[in-house]
Amino acid sequence: MFEVITCHNESISCLKLSGELDISTVEKFRLGIESIPETSTEVHLDFSCVEFVDSTSIGNLVQVMNQMRAQGVKVMVKRIPKEIYEVFDLLGIPELIGEEYFECLI
Amino acid sequence: MAKFKAKVNRNIISCRKKQQREAIFKVYKDVIYAVTQGKFLLVNVHEIYCYTDEGVKLAAVNIFTNKDVGLARQITRQVVKDVFPEYDKIQKILLCVSEAATNILKHAGPGQLIIKKTSDDSLRFIFNDHGPGIDIEYLPSMLFYKGFSTKTSLGYGFNLIYSIVDKMILSSSPNGTTVAFDIILE
Numbered sequence: 001m002f003e004v005i006t007c008h009n010e011s012i013s014c015l016k017l018s019g020e021l022d023i024s025t026v027e028k029f030r031l032g033i034e035s036i037p038e039t040s041t042e043v044h045l046d047f048s049c050v051e052f053v054d055s056t057s058i059g060n061l062v063q064v065m066n067q068m069r070a071q072g073v074k075v076m077v078k079r080i081p082k083e084i085y086e087v088f089d090l091l092g093i094p095e096l097i098g099e100e101y102f103e104c105l106i
Numbered sequence: 107m108a109k110f111k112a113k114v115n116r117n118i119i120s121c122r123k124k125q126q127r128e129a130i131f132k133v134y135k136d137v138i139y140a141v142t143q144g145k146f147l148l149v150n151v152h153e154i155y156c157y158t159d160e161g162v163k164l165a166a167v168n169i170f171t172n173k174d175v176g177l178a179r180q181i182t183r184q185v186v187k188d189v190f191p192e193y194d195k196i197q198k199i200l201l202c203v204s205e206a207a208t209n210i211l212k213h214a215g216p217g218q219l220i221i222k223k224t225s226d227d228s229l230r231f232i233f234n235d236h237g238p239g240i241d242i243e244y245l246p247s248m249l250f251y252k253g254f255s256t257k258t259s260l261g262y263g264f265n266l267i268y269s270i271v272d273k274m275i276l277s278s279s280p281n282g283t284t285v286a287f288d289i290i291l292e
Contacts, residue, residue: 020179023208024172052179052197054204055262083197090269091262 004032013040018049021057029057033064041073048079048105053087065097078103134242138249146249146268147275148242154277154284158232161222164189169217175207178219182231185221189229190291198270199289205263206233206285213237214283228290236282
């Protein structure tokens with residue numbers, strides 16, 4: 001079970017993700033990303049209700065972040081639960097992309 | 107007579123190649139075992155049964171489609187809860203199960219997960235497939251470099267499993283692969 005709720009205003013898009021993100025649900029995440037209007041200059045991915053991630057889903061997230069950054073869009077991953085952030089950390093993602101783009105829930 | 111000699115020569119070459127492969131396999135096995143301080147064990151297709159036959163079977167999950175990855179996690183969660191209700195680091199076990207099951211689907215096609223209890227405080231997760239196998243030349247990179255994959259994915263999986271589990275056993279041939287890992291639940 002995985003859901004994406006999107007909310008767009010003029011320049012900022014927010015995507016609230018919930019459920020388990022893996023090989024079977026990553027397509028839904030990509031569809032959510034595709035719904036972001038071209039006018040958005042900033043994207044917030046709210047991870048507070050994400051219950052599981054693995055290297056496949058994080059690999060997709062990194063690809064999306066890199067593509068959007070190349071187009072000049074700032075992507076922030078917000079409210080990451082501690083257990084989920086540990087997986088990001090194990091994979092060295094905050095180091096790779098920049099720690100300032102990842103906000104962990106305490 | 108000439109045909110007979112050619113056949114004998116082919117047999118000799120084939121035999122030498124087999125001996126060479128076995129010698130290379132043994133070097134890889136010994137070096138990786140030493141470098142990982144006994145944590146990673148590379149075994150041949152005959153030896154793997156010593157490890158897959160051990161213990162009491164608690165559950166089995168067929169991994170045929172992407173949805174089965176979630177099912178494998180769900181069953182793992184239930185098994186750990188039943189056997190070790192106090193265990194609180196389930197997330198990392200689920201991550202290893204997800205990585206191994208996803209690897210099967212990405213690289214090998216259908217496969218199976220078997221969960222066994224091998225001691226009072228240890229579970230063994232055995233993943234079997236009939237895919238094309240892992241070339242042992244890639245093993246050091248798969249184990250020790252983050253982000254390595256022989257396919258065009260981010261492919262952190264193998265390294266991630268290795269970094270979490272207590273022991274890992276691998277047997278691979280062109281007829282399939284068995285990856286088993288032990289987790290001590292303390």
